[in-house]
Amino acid sequence: MRSDRLLSIMLLLQTHGQLPASDLADRLEVSVRTIMRDVEALSAAGVPVYTVRGPQGGIALLPGYRTDVTGLTADESRALFVLLSDSAHADLGLGQALGSALRKVMAALPAPHRPDADLVSRRILIDPVRWRGTPRPDHPAPDLAPFQQAALTDRRLRLCYRHGRDNRVGTYTVDPYGLVNKAGVWYLVADHDGEARLFRTDRALSATVLDQPARRRDGQELTDVWQTLRRRIDDIPAPLAVTARVRNEILAKFLRIHEADLAPPALAESPPEPEGERGWTKVELRFRSLAAAQTLLAFGPDAEVLTPEDLRQALARKAAATAALYNPRQNT
The missing domain is CATH 3.30.70 (Alpha-Beta Plaits)
Structure with missing residues (x-):
């Protein structure tokens, strides 16, 4: 769409400074003539963009001009904040850099998108390390919609759940902290009767979002509860x-x-x-x-x-x- 291309031109000029029209055309996969028409449209809309003629010429924004528009949609903003586990970044020595980068991205997001991005960062976690003895999943992911809805709207969830060891089926009303993808397997981290529990989403026979607010323990976040549950499982000996x-x-x-x-x-x-x-x-x-x-x-x-x-x-x-x-x- 043309609006996306106009925004891309502004962001490219904002990031790289002056660029030749041919360079912009190559990056955006359009003709130079299209780029020049887009530049005219930006100028008519009040964006201080100008062209410099000659061998060293190109297209540029007036010095000091910045736009606070990132071009991110709401879904793209949320996707940026679905984070790898802290340990994955710490192992690479990037723990502090990650936090700094996310603060900068959050500040640059359009204001309406910031609450959703912040919520996703506290409700969905990716942990790429597989548990000992657990094969890689070879089946499609289950329907995560009710789990995600409950986690992101802070609602209780009623599960009909089949346990893995003995195939026993039970019904549970839980208070979700969020979702964790553990090496391709999705888990719901939730409290049941005030105690932290882990539920594999592919073992849920049904999941119903209730019109009741979640009753999570004060001061507990997804990352905290996940670390506790993960350690319990990791500490099981393999003799x-x-x-x-x-x-x-x-x-x-x-x-x-x-x-x-x-x-x-x-x-x-x-x-x-x-x-x-x-x-x-x-x-x-x-x-x-x-x-x-x-x-x-x-x-x-x-x-x-x-x-x-x-x-x-x-x-x-x-x-x-x-x-x-x-x-x-x-x-x-």
Whole structure:
């Protein structure tokens, strides 16, 4: 749309100073003639834009002219403030820089957009680190509309929820703090009966926004409650040490799937092996239980558990039972 292009011209000139008309045309993917018509329209609208002729010429704004219009829509403003977890920026040494940058962006936002942007920054969080033993999601995200509505309007939410361990179904009225995307899996962080709880949104059979204000604990924000819940889960020990060898052809895929299960150092030194047995890499892992470690069987003959012996036996039994299902002689 032309209004977007006019605003883009102002922002480019404001950021870069004088620019040739050809440069503006290339950036905005229009002709030089279109740029010149746009400049005339800006001038007619009272924007102090002018052209400088000659080899070093171009288009510029009068010195000192600034516009407080960022060009961001309401949705774009909110999107900027859906933040990565603080730890992700701190790991890069960018924690203070992030806060400073966001304050500057907030100040530059159109005034009507600032409350929504601030609210989103306190209600939605992205944490890119996957939990140990949790596979990457391979299904589409659930409908987040009722969760988002409850979080952003400070309303209570009634959930019909199926628990993951035993498939038990319960009904809960909760007070949301916000939503967290944990490595692709969306969670609702909320209080239930005054205690912090975590609900996977894809396990909700229904979610209804109630016409009642949320009753969150005073002084608690999403980031605070999330850190408490995250530590509880991260601190669950993973006592089962597993050594496996993986064919180099699928090593990258293996490490990607089991990145959260790798024990430091992730890759052990591969000892010399007999001729014909090369092409493997030894990997050290940690699992919370024998059952959790049996997911390694999914790699078939491309990954072999070396220790512990009880896991090897468990995998052998499961592999034999699976083979029996597909053995036509045993099924007749």
